[in-house]
Amino acid sequence: MGATDLELARRARQGDDEAFHELVDRHGARLYGLAFSLLGNAADAEDVVQEALSGALQGLRGFEGRSSVKTWLSSIVVRQAAKCHRTRARHRVVSLDQLQEDAVRATSALQAEGVAARSNARLDILSVLQGLSPEHREVVVLREMEGRTYDEIAEILAVPRGTVESRLHRARQELRNRLKGYLP
């Protein structure tokens, strides 16, 4: 039985590089999946994971082990992804209207493709997710794709549990509207 995440984090905090690399091996792929779902872009997702893990390494002293390492790393990735979104929005040439249009187009594609092309349409779900507001996208990804509990989501996003509940409800309503016709 290998060391637990908390043990590895404690060793890494004491300067054991190998311990931190072990944590990277354990969580890297999952964090990449999370970043990819939030950003819908492979290059940005990799950058975000890289920055998040580098930040985590430097912030190890501040990690007190009150939450799990998995939750702690996820919260850093979510924050980093939000930052990346803001930066992208500032530097993007296309307007927010264009973003909305892209999302609508992806939604229409989903509706038009039908069951036979469902495997291709699945790819576009990520595009539809990108059309949601960051707050809604975060809760949907954390709940539906990461399978996090409400308490974990609340901890990751640093919001009350009730906020997670209501945010998730509204996010799903919005998704339902965007995917109307595709859902039974």
Next chain:
Amino acid sequence: MKHTEDHSDHSVRPYPGRGEQPALECPFAPRVSAYHDGELAVAACQDLERHMAQCPSCSEQLKHLRSLSQLIVQAPSAALPDGFFQRLHVGVGSARRQAIVRMAWPALAAAASLLIAFSVLLWQTPAAWGRPAEKGELWEIAVASLNAQAPADAGPEELLTQLIVKGLSGEGTHE
């Protein structure tokens, strides 16, 4: 609507109105999402199930939520790019080194400052400070030497005169 009549008996409480929900939405609708996620307490679940049995809107919403979750869960998981972990480890290693440099920098700066301050202090210190301590001031040594040579009855004025004469004639010490 039928479900509104049942609210008073339920322990499940709808969200307080914050002006965010559509006017026609059933007040229990937000709880359906939590029910779908298995995040309601057992008693609240039972209450909501009783409510949904009488509320077509909420039971329909539950069906939609299940379909939506199925759809999202079928979304492809992101394939890792080639060389992802290699780049990740290199990046983390580099961040580690930068962190060490950042931590070491203040200590190095402090040590350098101390060294410079000490060098300046040494530079400004008179050379005599580094020599072995004399037994007394030079004039005291000279007077003692004169005392040894002078007659026992010689007064201070006579000794001073002898010292000046010796100094002028080059016999005395120039230190």
